[in-house]
Amino acid sequence: xxxxxxxxxxxxxxxxxxxxxxxxxxxxxxxxxxxxxxxxxxxxxxxxxxxxxxxxxxxxxxxxxxxxxxxxxxxxxxxxxxxxxxxxxxxxxxxxxxxxxxxxxxxxxxxxxxxxxxxxxxxxxxxxxxxxxxxxxxxxxxxxxxxxxxxxxxxxxxxxxxxxxxxxxxxxxxxxxxxxxxxxxxxxxxxxxxxxxxxxxxxxxxxxxxxxxxxxxxxxxxxxxxxxxxxxxxxxxxxxxxxxxxxxxxxxxxxxxxxxxxxxxxxxxxxxxxxxxxxxxxxxxxxxxxxxxxxxxxxxxxxxxxxxxxxxxxxxxxxxxxxxxxxxxxxxxxxxxxxxxxxxxxxxxxxxxxxxxxxxxxxxxxxxxxxxxxxxxxxxxxxxxxxxxxxxxxxxxxxxxxxxxxxxx
Amino acid sequence: xxxxxxxxxxxxxxxxxxxxxxxxxxxxxxxxxxxxxxxxxxxxxxxxxxxxxxxxxxxxxxxxxxxxxxxxxxxxxxxxxxxxxxxxxxxxxxxxxxxxxxxxxxxxxxxxxxxxxxxxxxxxxxxxxxxxxxxxxxxxxxxxxxxxxxxxxxxxxxxxxxxxxxxxxxxxxxxxxxxxxxxxxxxxxxxxxxxxxxxxxxxxxxxxxxxxxxxxxxxxxxxxxxxxxxxxxxxxxxxxxxxxxxxxxxxxxxxxxxxxxxxxxxxxxxxxxxxxxxxxxxxxxxxxxxxxxxxxxxxxxxxxxxxxxxxxxxxxxxxxxxxxxxxxxxxxxxxxxxxxxxxxxxxxxxxxxxxxxxxxxxxxxxxxxxxxxxxxxxxxxxxxxxxxxxxxxxxxxxxxxxxxxxxxx
Numbered sequence: 050x051x052x053x054x055x056x057x058x059x060x061x062x063x064x065x066x067x068x069x070x071x072x073x074x075x076x077x078x079x080x081x082x083x084x085x086x087x088x089x090x091x092x093x094x095x096x097x098x099x100x101x102x103x104x105x106x107x108x109x110x111x112x113x114x115x116x117x118x119x120x121x122x123x124x125x126x127x128x129x130x131x132x133x134x135x136x137x138x139x140x141x142x143x144x145x146x147x148x149x150x151x152x153x154x155x156x157x158x159x160x161x162x163x164x165x166x167x168x169x170x171x172x173x174x175x176x177x178x179x180x181x182x183x184x185x186x187x188x189x190x191x192x193x194x195x196x197x198x199x200x201x202x203x204x205x206x207x208x209x210x211x212x213x214x215x216x217x218x219x220x221x222x223x224x225x226x227x228x229x230x231x232x233x234x235x236x237x238x239x240x241x242x243x244x245x246x247x248x249x250x251x252x253x254x255x256x257x258x259x260x261x262x263x264x265x266x267x268x269x270x271x272x273x274x275x276x277x278x279x280x281x282x283x284x285x286x287x288x289x290x291x292x293x294x295x296x297x298x299x300x301x302x303x304x305x306x307x308x309x310x311x312x313x314x315x316x317x318x319x320x321x322x323x324x325x326x327x328x329x330x331x332x333x334x335x336x337x338x339x340x341x342x343x344x345x346x347x348x349x350x351x352x353x354x355x356x357x358x359x360x361x362x363x364x365x366x367x368x369x370x371x372x373x374x375x376x377x378x379x380x381x382x383x384x385x386x387x388x389x390x391x392x393x394x395x396x397x398x399x400x401x402x403x404x405x406x407x408x409x410x411x412x413x414x415x416x417x418x419x420x421x422x423x424x425x426x427x428x429x430x431x432x433x434x435x436x437x438x439x440x441x442x443x444x445x446x447x448x449x450x451x452x453x454x455x456x457x458x
Numbered sequence: 459x460x461x462x463x464x465x466x467x468x469x470x471x472x473x474x475x476x477x478x479x480x481x482x483x484x485x486x487x488x489x490x491x492x493x494x495x496x497x498x499x500x501x502x503x504x505x506x507x508x509x510x511x512x513x514x515x516x517x518x519x520x521x522x523x524x525x526x527x528x529x530x531x532x533x534x535x536x537x538x539x540x541x542x543x544x545x546x547x548x549x550x551x552x553x554x555x556x557x558x559x560x561x562x563x564x565x566x567x568x569x570x571x572x573x574x575x576x577x578x579x580x581x582x583x584x585x586x587x588x589x590x591x592x593x594x595x596x597x598x599x600x601x602x603x604x605x606x607x608x609x610x611x612x613x614x615x616x617x618x619x620x621x622x623x624x625x626x627x628x629x630x631x632x633x634x635x636x637x638x639x640x641x642x643x644x645x646x647x648x649x650x651x652x653x654x655x656x657x658x659x660x661x662x663x664x665x666x667x668x669x670x671x672x673x674x675x676x677x678x679x680x681x682x683x684x685x686x687x688x689x690x691x692x693x694x695x696x697x698x699x700x701x702x703x704x705x706x707x708x709x710x711x712x713x714x715x716x717x718x719x720x721x722x723x724x725x726x727x728x729x730x731x732x733x734x735x736x737x738x739x740x741x742x743x744x745x746x747x748x749x750x751x752x753x754x755x756x757x758x759x760x761x762x763x764x765x766x767x768x769x770x771x772x773x774x775x776x777x778x779x780x781x782x783x784x785x786x787x788x789x790x791x792x793x794x795x796x797x798x799x800x801x802x803x804x805x806x807x808x809x810x811x812x813x814x815x816x817x818x819x820x821x822x823x824x825x826x827x828x829x830x831x832x833x834x835x836x837x838x839x840x841x842x843x844x845x846x847x848x849x850x851x852x853x854x855x856x857x858x859x860x861x862x863x864x865x866x867x
Binding site for chain 1: 470471472473474475476477478480481482483484485486488493494495496497498499500501506510668732737738739740741742743744745746747749750751752755756757758759760761762763765766769798799800811812813845846849
């Protein structure tokens with residue numbers, strides 16, 4: 050089934066917001082058997098919007114829209130759909146009562162302008178929205194569908210996962226597309242490509258190789274008339290890839306480095322502490338992005354000066370002899386973090402984030418160390434000389450390597 | 459002048475990439491007198507692409523495209539533009555020599571498939587790209603323009619700032635739009651709206667009020683036939699707003715909280731240290747996103763447990779009496795950070811990031827403290843109960859408040 054996505058709002062056309070709703074929806078629909086053939090951003094003008102809906106309905110069988118469902122005169126999605134279908138909006142008494150209740154519950158009276166959020170057309174059913182005042186519209190007419198959802202990403206994804214996706218599942222006839230993403234580390238793209246070459250020759254399943262900031266991703270796409278059929282196509286390729294990539298695999302699908310670390314640390318009952326300089330707290334921040342990380346993360350120290358390093362337990366002579374930007378200092382930082390914060394594992398990171406070189410070492414030079422028991426794993430990185438890249442890639446690499454090390458323990 | 463943006467690539471329609479090029483271009487063109495009326499993402503199919511270019515040219519006077527300029531058979535932007543304009547692509551000998559030179563310089567021989575990157579049509583001039591093999595196309599025909607640029611954001615923005623924007627500047631007839639963004643804190647949207655109400659009545663200059671994660675933004679948009687005319691329209695409104703908002707203003711335009719803090723600390727020659735629990739290192743990480751932050755940032759401690767707090771200098775009895783989630787603990791953390799890391803200013807943040815409540819305090823409860831000399835500034839926040847929001851908003855608020863405090867010193 051062919052689909053399109055319309056994102057509605059003049060702020061998108063002014064560059065004030067980046068449209069993330071479209072890529073979210075686009076990433077979700079292949080598994081439902083829908084192929085997106087166009088996405089568009091349109092401003093809050095009735096004529097443009099009506100034309101956009103009408104054109105999309107000509108090209109595609111299903112149109113997803115986000116935005117334009119608010120109560121103001123700039124919110125014109127309902128009006129545009131009505132005009133494109135030649136139907137008339139009417140206030141639905143049940144929806145109106147719900148909406149008034151929403152305001153009552155918050156101790157407020159519904160402003161009159163919100164009344165239009167309780168309207169429907171004959172071809173539309175309401176999609177409840179428990180996070181805001183704007184219900185969506187589920188429209189079906191002449192074999193075509195429009196799913197109109199609110200624009201705030203939190204409300205949209207909530208409506209999507211709780212209502213739209215379950216209702217669409219199994220309804221859509223045609224191909225089901227299933228993907229499996231295998232995340233690897235420590236091998237260059239060309240090496241990975243050589244190892245998996247024999248899986249690259251078929252169109253279905255299709256194997257894509259992507260260089261990402263956390264390593265090389267191998268994405269298998271299978272197409273079938275049912276989910277099972279698509280999965281069966283993927284299975285042998287997945288098993289073959291895992292066999293040839295071995296311990297270079299660190300995660301799957303939506304796994305993040307910090308999420309994979311969380312799983313491994315929790316399984317093994319181990320605790321973690323960090324000491325970082327060039328990454329400036331990003332390592333600790335990524336680790337604590339995981340809910341429940343306080344169970345295994347003792348804490349971290351950001352030592353942005355040599356004094357701070359020494360005050361936090363790094364021997365001054367190590368810095369004097371080897372320099373602050375050295376493998377030895379990274380190791381001393383990892384050990385000091387473990388001891389100071391009473392953790393099983395310590396990570397130390399030191400390097401040059403830029404803009405200028407330090408101790409004669411180029412921007413992008415990073416040393417990291419993971420210390421567990423008697424064992425240390427040292428990492429010497431040479432990253433692209435951009436501050437944000439150095440911070441991000443250093444943290445990702447350290448977490449991915451910790452993950453691999455935990456899997457070997 | 460009316461414009462459209464086309465982003466080209468099937469990976470956009472698969473949700474594998476979010477299109478950030480469009481919002482970049484959209485944010486740049488108003489000052490050049492161009493109003494974007496539609497943006498679209500189209501896959502790598504010649505028929506779809508040709509139709510997209512043809513439709514855009516019907517609606518708009520200038521079309522910007524990104525992507526599809528690579529050497530593979532999936533890269534079809536040149537072919538689509540040629541088809542839409544009914545012109546024939548031919549290899550340009552000068553471009554071909556340049557391209558071969560690009561490969562020679564890197565010690566490689568140009569693969570035959572790259573030859574199509576050296577093609578032009580009669581209406582197109584080449585836009586050099588010193589960061590990759592894909593030159594852009596600058597097309598003019600029958601009073602309409604197409605600017606085709608490569609898809610990688612780094613190459614696109616480089617071409618944009620170095621060549622496209624300067625060449626477009628002054629060429630586009632019509633309105634010039636200038637914006638000025640004033641960033642405020644510590645007042646609710648309704649209060650701000652009341653204070654600036656008298657500036658909301660005109661269409662030109664236009665005043666927009668936006669609630670953002672770092673406070674309320676007041677965006678003044680002026681339209682004139684020249685840049686000076688537009689600026690003259692904005693000036694009295696800007697001065698009036700600064701007068702009524704007073705010390706609630708913390709920044710302008712692209713200022714970030716960490717950037718404003720950097721400026722203020724550098725001006726006053728003061729140093730900073732942090733101790734954070736619920737924000738887990740994000741405060742230190744944001745501070746160190748600024749190049750040169752090592753000049754004023756001593757370091758930070760992430761105390762993700764009570765033991766770590768005590769080991770870092772927070773008196774155990776303060777945690778026992780008041781709890782770890784308290785104003786008193788935040789203040790003790792700020793003071794301990796200053797002392798431990800030998801800084802002029804300390805920031806302490808403690809709170810509940812979720813998913814569960816702590817010490818009977820709800821998710822979203824945050825206490826922060828900024829300690830300077832004998833002075834402390836306490837902040838008690840009640841944020842939406844989502845982990846990422848709690849981390850982000852706590853950090854932003856602390857930095858904005860530090861900024862205001864520094865401006866008062």
